[in-house]
Amino acid sequence: MQLKRALKHLCTPDFVALKAFPAATLDRIEQAIGCSERTHRGELRFALEAGMEPVHVLRGMTPRDRALQLFAALRVWDTEENSGVLVYLQLVDRRIEIVADRGIARLVAQAQWDAVCRRMEAAFRAGDFVGGTLAAVDAITQLLAQHFPAGDANPDELPDRPAIIE
Numbered sequence: 001m002q003l004k005r006a007l008k009h010l011c012t013p014d015f016v017a018l019k020a021f022p023a024a025t026l027d028r029i030e031q032a033i034g035c036s037e038r039t040h041r042g043e044l045r046f047a048l049e050a051g052m053e054p055v056h057v058l059r060g061m062t063p064r065d066r067a068l069q070l071f072a073a074l075r076v077w078d079t080e081e082n083s084g085v086l087v088y089l090q091l092v093d094r095r096i097e098i099v100a101d102r103g104i105a106r107l108v109a110q111a112q113w114d115a116v117c118r119r120m121e122a123a124f125r126a127g128d129f130v131g132g133t134l135a136a137v138d139a140i141t142q143l144l145a146q147h148f149p150a151g152d153a154n155p156d157e158l159p160d161r162p163a164i165i166e
Contacts, residue, residue, distance in 0.1 A: 005093070006058045009051035012092050014166060018050055020091075020129040026162050028130060032137045033160040041151060042083040042104060042144035043158040044137065045076045049165035051092040063090040067097035070165065077101050079157045083148050085140055096120050098140075107147045116140060 021029075033044050047070050052061060067088035071077060076084035082103030089096050098113035116139045123132025 002058050002060065006054040009057050009092050010054045012051050014050040016050070018048065018091065018164065020124075021048055021162070025130050025133075026164075029133055029137070030161045032134050034156075036137055036141040036144070037156060037160065038154070039141060039150055040083075040144035041081055041148040041154055042085060043076065043079045043156075044085050044087070044140060044144070044160075045074055045158050046087045046089075046133075046137075046162040047074060047165055048089045048091065048162055052090065063088070063093050063095035064097050066090060067099050070163075071099045071101075074158075074163060076158065079103075080155070081148065083144065084158065085144065087136060087140070094121070094124070096124075104144065104147060108143050112143065 029046055033046065036044055049066070049070075052063075052066055056066070067086060067090075070088055071084075071086045074086065076086045076099070078084070079101065082101040084101040085104060086099045087096070088099070096117040098117055100108060100113060116136050119139070120132045120136045123129070123135065126132075
């Protein structure tokens with residue numbers, strides 16, 4: 001099974017996997033994140049990756065493992081209030097993972113993040129990549145605004161532009 005999965009990652013060109021997220025879609029996601037972050041003190045980061053390195057797949061790396069790795073690499077953990085949230089889309093495996101920093105993770109159960117992922121996956125299966133993503137940003141915004149409402153000091157600590165991992 002790992003070999004088949006690794007071959008799929010190796011043989012799927014990035015441009016094929018990323019075709020559902022053209023520049024205009026990335027612009028809309030960036031705008032939604034910017035609007036979101038004005039309503040709370042959290043930081044939302046969105047990362048897209050077509051396929052993982054086949055060697056990582058052969059070694060058993062899961063999309064969740066990769067999300068945790070990117071959480072660190074993109075410095076989502078490095079926010080003042082430990083309120084960063086990473087939404088990771090691994091397109092070849094068709095998996096979505098949300099990783100929340102410890103400040104928000106102790107207030108929001110992983111099951112709530114998983115529910116957001118499943119709703120995104122359902123929208124994506126229906127071909128609604130923009131709607132599914134924007135609905136997820138809205139759901140995450142509500143959770144962050146509930147637990148980290150905006151205050152007088154609300155610095156923008158992370159880029160709003162979705163990260164394309166190559």
